[in-house]
Amino acid sequence: MSNHSYSHFDEQVKNFSQFIHLTLSGHTHGMQFGIEIPGFIKWSPASLRYPKWAGLYEELGRYLHVNRGFGFLAFPGRVGTWPEITVLTLKRKSES
Template sequence: MSHDPSHFCEQVKNFSQFIHLTLSGHTHGMQFGIEIPGLIKWSPASLRYPKWAGMYEELGRYLHVNRGFGFLAFPGRVGIWPEITVLTLKRKSES
C-alpha cells in the first residue's frame, strides 16, 4: 500500500520481486474529467500522474489507483465519480 501512485514506478516496478500488488490513491482523479465507460477516461490528473486511476500492470506487477470518495479543496467532482473499490484476489491457475 502506497498513498502516491508514482512510488510504483520509482520504487516497486523494477526493484521489488516480492511485491505483486500495490494499492494506491492520492490523485482523486483531480475531481474533474471526462468518463464514458468503454469509450474515454481522461482527467487533468493524467498530466501529472501517468497512472492516475484504475488497474495497471508492468513486469508482472500490478498497481491499482483508487480515485477515492472524498475531495481536496473544491468540495465536489465534475465528470469523475467517487470510487470505492472491491478487489477479489484469486490464486493463479496452474497449467
C-alpha cells in the first residue's frame, strides 16, 4: 500500500482487518534540516510536527517506510538531511 501521508498508516492500516505487511509513505523532506549520526542520533524539526518523519517504523507487525524525498520546498537546499531515493528488495519467505 502506498500513500503520501504517514497518517493513513495510523488511521487505517495498522488496525485494518486484513494484514498489510508494508506501507510506503511520501516524503516530509525532513524539513530540509537535521542531524543524523547512525546509531546515535536522528533528529529534524520535522519530528516536532510528524511523529513518523523518516525511515522504517513497525507497529503490530506492520511496517511503514517514510521517505525524506529528493527535492525541496521553499528554501532551495538542505542542511544535514540528505535527499533520499528508497530502493526495496523484496524476497520470498523461504519455506522450511
